[in-house]
Amino acid sequence: MHNNISLFLVFFILISCSTSKDRFFNIKYHKVTTKYNVLYNGKEAFKIGKKILEDIYGDDFFNLISVEPIFLRGESIDNSTIIPGFQRAEEKSVKAIQRHSMNIKGDQKNTFIDDSYILLGKARYFDRRFFQALESFNYIMENYSNPKTYLKARIWREKTNIRLNNNELAINNLKGISKKLINKSVFSGMLNASLAQAYLNNKRLDSAKFFIKKAAINEKSYNYKARYFYITGQLFEKLNKKDSAIWAYSKIKLMKRKISRKFYINSIVKLFILDENETLEIKKNKLEKELKNFQNRELKHYLYSGLAKIFNKNGQDSTANSYFLLSQNSSNIDIYTKINNYNSIIDYNFAKGDFINTGKYIDSLISLYNPKEIEIKILKRRKESLSDVIKYENIVNETDSILKLIEMNSKDRFSFFSSYISEIKKNELDSLFNIKKKKKTVFLNFNDKNKFYFYNSNLILLGKQKFRSFWGNRPNVDNWRVISDIESSKTYGKEANKILKKNKIAYDTPEYLISTIPTNKIKIDSINQINENSYLQLGLIYKQRFGKNLLASERLKKVLKKPPSSNIKVQALYHLYKIYENKNDSLGNHYKSIIVNEFPNTPFAISLTDSKNYKNLEKETVESLYNNLYQMYTQGEYLDLLIKINQISAFISGTKFQPKLSLLKANVIGRIYGVSRWKKELEALSLSFPESIEGKFSKKLLLKISSSNDLKEKKVSYKNYKWIFVFNNNEIDRLNIFYSKIKKVLIDSKVRWTLSKDFYNIENSLIVIHGIKDKKEKDKWIADWAEEIKFVLESNNFVALASDYRNLMKNKISLK
Template identity: 35%
Template sequence: MKIFFKAPLIFACSILLLISCSRKKDKFINRNFHAVTAEFNALYNGYNALEAGRNSLNDGYSDNYWDVLPIERMQISEEIVLPGQSKNENFNTAEEKAVKAIQKHSITIEGKEKNPQIDEAYLLLGKARYFDQRFVPALEAFNYILYKYPASDKINQAKIWREKTNMRLDNDELAIKNLKRLFKQEEPEGQDLADASSILAQAYLNIKSLDSAITQLEIASNTTKNDDERGRYRFIQGQLYNELGKKDSANLAFDKVIKLNRRTPRIYVISAHIEKIKNFDYEKGNKFELLELITELEENRENRPFLDKIYHQKAVYYLSNASDSLAITYFNKSLRTNSLDKILKAKNYEILGDMNFDKSLYQEAGNYYDSTMTSLVLNSKPYRIIKRKRDNLEDVIYYESIAKVNDSILNLVHLSKDERIAYFEVFIEQLKIQAGKAKEKAEAAERNKGLVTVNNTIGNQPLRTGTPTQTTMFYFYNPTTVAYGKNEFVKIWGDRVLEDNWRWSNKGNSGAEKNLSVNNILVTASEDELFDTEFYISKIPSEAKEIDSLSKDRNYAYYQLGLIYKEKFKEYELAKSKFQNLLKSNPEERLILPTKYNLYKIYELLGENSEAAITKTDIVSNYPESRYAIILTNPDSASEKDENSPESLYETLYQQYESHAYADVISKSEEYIYMFDGEPIVPKLELLKATALGRLYGLEAYRKAINHVAITYANTLEGKQAQNIEANVLPKLASSEFIQENDSITNNYKVVFTFENPKTGQVADFQKTLNEVLKKIRYYTLKSSIDVYNANTTFVIVHGLKNGQVAKTFNQLYTKEDQKKIKKSYFAITSANYQIIQIHKNLDAYLNTGITLNK
């Protein structure tokens, strides 16, 4: 009996299923079959994929709490995606499911959609494209809903998402206009109202209308059902109030975030606390309560992931209360948390750098600025600001290191033998202590055989050494041991570059320059020599020439430091100390007078009038003919444009250079370099002299002079320019091979008249006559110039010829009368070959090459 009923029942169900699968009939069973199948199959799986994609976006997105947060947590990528490709496979899956729902379950009869789930499919399609950052296709999907399904219950959502997309396409004004119309016509409620208000707030933010954005965020915060969103909206409200300078309103908004506590992400709560602390008024507020709050945040176990921010804020608190040592401690604690917030790390390093700068510890400040730049975006505005600060310290760090090293060596030079032995005995004792510690560590490392053995077994099974685990690790898998090893390496060897022969003494680049010489000696010492006082004593310079060189370098460094502290940093006490030390150190004669004059100016600035008067009398009495004495005795006549000032003399010298008086420029430059030694004008004079040497004597002389500037004045603008010339320009000038002259590839020729050891006025008279002749030549626009070849030879050159044969037969262009005036012989040459003979001074080689013109 059961079998009798079962067969017809199966048959009837099959017929019913086949009838309901049809998408061409507008029947109740057809509509609901496709609606249910679309909703609980394709759309369900599509929304799951969409949610997975959104979660992955959120996991990979990091907010920048140093700036106003965006309303929506979404990182816009600049990466170009080709058609058919997707940035996230989950969004691709969601789009495929939406398309599948539309293709397989749409029931369109007489132009009308009968399946109530298809508008949901188009909404899913648009969202998937939106989060995949394909905004134009997303806009098409949302517009299709508005066009095809005006009566849909998803119409408000479609409008909101369309305006989100418009905003992403930088159509902020259009988004604002459409959202305002939505509020007026539809009056959305609940989550739709929250979403629309938040998007409108973002559009106002984009056009910098902060007041309007705050108003919309208030609506969104009150109507959203999601506490995560509420916490974010309230926090952004507080940020915007801060932007407007309304700290009280900002603090009220942050209090609302804090009140949410565990109902919203912890980062919003902590950031709200931090922003309130930043808004604290240190003049009127209760500092004790503030410290209590920060300490409470620090001690709360839930806040461990945010200790980098809390430590930083506690350091700022101590810094504001002039507790510098505690501030330094907490800035360093913030850095040791290995924070992922690069801006926070950069601020920590920068503040520590500024603190050292204010204490005139420029070496340490420079190191902190270096670290700051590693945490900033290359060539960004903050990076350029820090780099400018660091560059300003370059010279002072360089000269301080020279002064410290040479002072240390010279102090040893002046010690008696017994004092030297006592000094190195103390030093060797310290070495032995360090060696003992190193030996203990080596023995421990040998026992551990490269492993950190917290627990060598699990149960009775030994752990494998090839795979890192929580209880035992290979050395390089453990960040603590690796960091320790790095620190030990730097202490012993300095900051060395990864390259061959890194142990060589000249490879050291340690930041502790004062220990550089000792480190180099330790590297080269044998085991017996390492603890032998005589070995170290033998390394102390003994030759007068070497000691004199050290003394000169040290004195020059003192002078440069005095100038830098006085002119660049306005650290007059430091400058005074350097200049006074210089005068006590038996300086060269050329440094004494400028040092005394700078001391006089510093005494005036510090109000030490008696010292200033003594120094002035000294200069005027002992150097009455000097420029400084003239300035001091008659200050009204002395001005920055005084004809005897370095700047004026340099300008005059440069005019002589442009007039081809290279020999005079070289001799005068040498005179001025000696006269103004130590002043900022000297590198300019050296570079001008190098250029004049090159023009007069050729490439080899130019190469040597440029190398001298690049090495001697490495930290100046002119020194860096010389380094660039040496690296990039000189290699291009190295070839002295002449170019075969051919009219098909060469169209610039010169006619050159040569004068050997000309008499005064001879060359100028010839050029005057030549110019008169050139004016009469028809069909050609020609002009002449005078150029120096070397100290004995001068050229008069005719420019403007485009044909080689015409250049060779140039005298045939003269009239018969003019041929009597211009009887001097000449040679023709291309512009390229003329450049070669001037660079390499190889005129004779050119004339002997027999280069011919090919017509």
């Protein structure tokens, strides 16, 4: 009997499994299986995916938030989502369609297949495969049986079109649906929100505001309702409708615990920022009360940031900055609040003129962005614009400290370093204790007080500190107390085995640190020069690049207090005069009189006394002035160029072209006076602009010159001669006539020699015949063309090896 029942049930299931039979049992079986098995599991997987997305999605409350969260920060639209659940939902919906679809003679008998296609489209939509999602929704619209399912598919199709940037198409189709849809419909919120998104994509804020407001009013889900109201408030703010924005944020505030806490907190922060009826003190007290609320313990960063913005709005920048820092140090801070805080802190430090901290915060902000984001390039450019300031400020701080120590007497130095070492050791001990606390284990919690010395970690730390404070850092060698023995042991070790590294001792005693202070006059003078130049460069950068005249004048006045070298002093005076020139300040005239009286022959004094000739130069840009000079350099007009450089150096002073002009001047002087003067100019350039590209290039050049023994020739070829004709620079016409005549003879004689005009020095220029292999070759040519070249033999000339000629050109030896 039991066997017969079992066989009947098996037979019943088998005949019911067919999807091609239009029978009652077949239809019911596939409906039930779809609804309560495959489709149910798919919907559950989709819900899990949506929940994960909503939980981990971070809203950027400092910009217009998303109408519908779909992309996590850092994800690409071209890639599938990393969130699990949506792929699983797709698999289940495909399984339902493939195994349980009953399309018999064009009529779908399993009504849950439409739901499966909807789920398939939604899963693909959130998996960001929008073309495939579009196929699913189009299929339903072409083969629908349920009006509700058809309407849902139409709305989701247009949502997908919006994701594919078919905004106008989506707007036209959704408007057609909107006219037939009642406000109380469950689809009203989704439809109007989608229309708002399409208008936002097209930058039509007014239309977007209308539809998102409508979506917020009609939406049934409280979380989406809060989102739509928040966007409504943001759009009203953008359209300068403050009262309407307050209305939208107030709607969110009234929802209280029905919505996500982050929307509630951000809405009340917005209300406090926009509301001008309450005083600053009342706003502060209310937000501080929210800070104490246990429910807001994970949202303190929003509240601190809101307080900062309120203080900023009231002109209290320093207080605002302190709240931004509190927000930044809050636990559970999201990345968008971090970015907003850093931007505000950077702006505050930049406005204050604290460019070193500005640079540090920019570095911190850069680390928050993905390498491919455009913000990285913008921030890097901003950091590059501060690089010179940061470098020179660091140089100033370092050299100021060294010079201050140099000026101290022995007693003050000893007292300073003793305090310094004590502070360092105290901090080190504190950090060691903190490390010890972190390393305590739950399993071994012994009482250190009852331990022997070498097993008591506290006593060991104190013992190490006491030893180091008295003896400094000592290597583990015999006779470690005697420095000479330590040094001798190192020397012996080095001699005995070359592989062993020298064991250096870092003495952290006042005596050792005092011994590191420079005492050599040349070194001290060099530090002074670097210090003076760095102050000057800072003054010029603050004035020229950032328009921070107050900071510029502070740095330039510090230069004058040194007292500096004449070259640096006149530049500082000139730029101080320019700062106070248009302020009708007596200081401007004071600086001008010093320049004119003490430095009458400098370009700076001449530009102030002979303003008529210099006004034409002021009309040109610094870049065009430099380009004109460089053009003269390429044409070999060295003497005129040197005069021109001196004339316009006052206008280029303090600009980014000043190091370029200094390098050009160094090269010109090298061309005129030779290698020895060239080296001096390059050394001055490397000291004046150590961190610039030109300064670093000049250092490399100096190393190259030194390594080649002042560019002396190493190889000598006795089959390469130059025939050199000497002319004075005041007889250029005679040189040009000679050049034309000898060039004609060389062409007529068909000899394989070349001809050039070469500038030599301030007195002479040369005409040089190149390519002579042997002196006999030259003598034969003279004999063959004796009649035509009488003028050549009468001129001042000599023959030299090519290597000797190059040495002449480098060292500019007198030709008299």
